[in-house]
Amino acid sequence: MTRNTSRNVTRGDATTWAGWFRALGDPTRILILHLLATEGRPMNVGEIVDVLDVGQSTVSHHLSILGETCFVHVERVGTASWWRINDRCLACFPSAAELIMGRLPLTVPWDEPVAGGACAPGEGC
Amino acid sequence: MTRNTSRNVTRGDATTWAGWFRALGDPTRILILHLLATEGRPMNVGEIVDVLDVGQSTVSHHLSILGETCFVHVERVGTASWWRINDRCLACFPSAAELIMGRLPLTVPWDEPVAGGACAPGEGC
DNA sequence: GTGTTCGATCGACCGATGTCGATGTGTGTG
DNA sequence: CACACACATCGACATCGGTCGATCGAACAC
Numbered sequence: 001m002t003r004n005t006s007r008n009v010t011r012g013d014a015t016t017w018a019g020w021f022r023a024l025g026d027p028t029r030i031l032i033l034h035l036l037a038t039e040g041r042p043m044n045v046g047e048i049v050d051v052l053d054v055g056q057s058t059v060s061h062h063l064s065i066l067g068e069t070c071f072v073h074v075e076r077v078g079t080a081s082w083w084r085i086n087d088r089c090l091a092c093f094p095s096a097a098e099l100i101m102g103r104l105p106l107t108v109p110w111d112e113p114v115a116g117g118a119c120a121p122g123e124g125c
Numbered sequence: 126m127t128r129n130t131s132r133n134v135t136r137g138d139a140t141t142w143a144g145w146f147r148a149l150g151d152p153t154r155i156l157i158l159h160l161l162a163t164e165g166r167p168m169n170v171g172e173i174v175d176v177l178d179v180g181q182s183t184v185s186h187h188l189s190i191l192g193e194t195c196f197v198h199v200e201r202v203g204t205a206s207w208w209r210i211n212d213r214c215l216a217c218f219p220s221a222a223e224l225i226m227g228r229l230p231l232t233v234p235w236d237e238p239v240a241g242g243a244c245a246p247g248e249g250c
Numbered sequence: 251g252t253g254t255t256c257g258a259t260c261g262a263c264c265g266a267t268g269t270c271g272a273t274g275t276g277t278g279t280g
Numbered sequence: 281c282a283c284a285c286a287c288a289t290c291g292a293c294a295t296c297g298g299t300c301g302a303t304c305g306a307a308c309a310c
Contacts, residue, residue, distance in 0.1 A: 009159050014152035022150030026268075027139035030225055034134050037227040045287060058269055060288060079277045079286040085226070097218050100155055101210070102162040151298075170257055183299055185258060204256040204307045 017100055020093070023069040028054055029062045033071060033085070042075065042082035142225055145218070148194040153179055154187045158196060158210070167200065167207035 024030065031052055036043060045063065049056050063083055066072045070089050075082045149155065156177055161168060170188065174181050188208055191197045195214050200207045 009156065011152055011156065014155035014159070018150050018152045018155050021146045024222075024225070025143050025147030025150045027136055027143045028268080030139035030143050031134065031136065034139070034225055034227060037225075054268095055270055056287075057271080057289080061268080064288085076287090081287065093222050097149075097222070100149070100159055100162075102159055153298080171255095179298095180300055181257070182259080182301080186298080189258085201257095206257065 017096060020069055020096055023065055023071060026062070028052065028058065029066055032059070032062055032066065036072065036083065036085045042084040044080045044082055048083075142221060145194055145221055148190055148196060151187070153177065153183065154191055157184070157187055157191065161197065161208065161210045167209040169205045169207055173208070 024033075032048060035048060035051055045056060045059055048063075049059050052059060063072065063074070063081075067074055067083075070086055072083050073086050075084075149158075157173060160173060160176055170181060170184055173188075174184050177184065188197065188199070188206075192199055192208075195211055197208050198211050200209075
């Protein structure tokens, strides 16, 4: 996607931003994120299924969504998938809210390259 | 709803938080919020319909959702409805993200009474 | 009074989404 | 090799959600 740096907010911009919020718009995904954040370590699918009261395929599905929006990362080793919070995306997420409210210029902070690689929700990082 | 001040995040908490994010999870609502924020003044439904390329009933519907989650306020005078951004809710919204990530204690800032009335997304204020 | 304007509400349509159980796929083990 | 395990993917189902046109109700103008 080409990034819009003009002053006008297009419906495309709005769709992108809405996608980030929608990723957080489900209770199960909130619980998964909170679990990963409070545990402070990578967890595999089975562990998450044991804590949450939902099926394995459902957890896998939600992790996939969180991964696409870049809120979590996965590292596959053997038969296990180790999922962990993407701290960088969480740090820039409050900026997304202010961006929507017009409190930030449309050239957003995460446009600047950062050591370790820039990252924003919605980008495949 | 009784507010949970314990250390555990229940599915009820997660549902409440997810509701706030879901309110921002639609492009049209993002555009409405951005419009109200950048205009910096109350707007009526007709004005918003003229700017956005959606029907009047759709705009009215979205404004209602944003009102329920307390992101906007409405003042009805005559036949007009004047909608405006709820600055207080926007200020505390980034805290909601950090709350989910376990960076804030569950006794959140907006529990503290504030002159003019406390307010949080999800509360009828 | 009649007519007009503004906005909320209704009903319908249809695509998106959350959930589950079942199956598939790749990895490791004996 | 066969088998077990962890996870992704599939198919089905029910529900939710966004949109529209039409209608309704209240306030205003004449």
